[in-house]
Amino acid sequence: MNRFIRVLGIAAPLAGAGLVFILVSGAGDSSRVSAAPASAQDVYLDKCSICHAQDGSGNTAKGRKLKVKNVRSPEVGKLSEAEMIDIVAKGKGKDMDGFEKELGGDMVKQLVTYYRSLAK
Numbered sequence: 001m002n003r004f005i006r007v008l009g010i011a012a013p014l015a016g017a018g019l020v021f022i023l024v025s026g027a028g029d030s031s032r033v034s035a036a037p038a039s040a041q042d043v044y045l046d047k048c049s050i051c052h053a054q055d056g057s058g059n060t061a062k063g064r065k066l067k068v069k070n071v072r073s074p075e076v077g078k079l080s081e082a083e084m085i086d087i088v089a090k091g092k093g094k095d096m097d098g099f100e101k102e103l104g105g106d107m108v109k110q111l112v113t114y115y116r117s118l119a120k
């Protein structure tokens, strides 16, 4: 019995330390997971939000001037993901530039995913 208590006395703090380790490393993991969307978000805020606004509404001085549509509007909702990727890659009209050369096709896709997520 004494021996059992001794074992428990060692095992319990160890289990506690293990739990703390899991919690700490879990927190580390979740910040790593959110790093990828955050970088598309950073690029969006840097390159797109001046016209499309942080929330995708197009409600900025420049956005209103260029008549940028709200990402939640039916017109934008009609566009497929592929059509948007095409617009962001190659540009559309005289005001929306193509970004494929500058940002690469992969980032263009991520940006469209991020932009579409603003509509939800």
Ligand code: HEC
Pocket: 044, 047, 048, 049, 050, 051, 052, 062, 066, 067, 068, 069, 070, 071, 076, 079, 084, 085, 087, 088, 092, 093, 094, 095, 096, 097, 099, 111, 112, 115
């Ligand atoms: C100088 C202002 C400006 C910037 C910067 C800009 N856009 Fe646009 N964007 C426009 C305008 C204007 C249109 C509408 C073009 C049309 O329909 O003729 C548009 C259209 C779009 C569309 C098609 C759907 C819609 O909302 O009409 C997508 C998707 C889009 N932009 C994404 C982006 C992304 C992603 C970035 C950043 C990499 C970006 N835009 C940067 C002005 C801008």
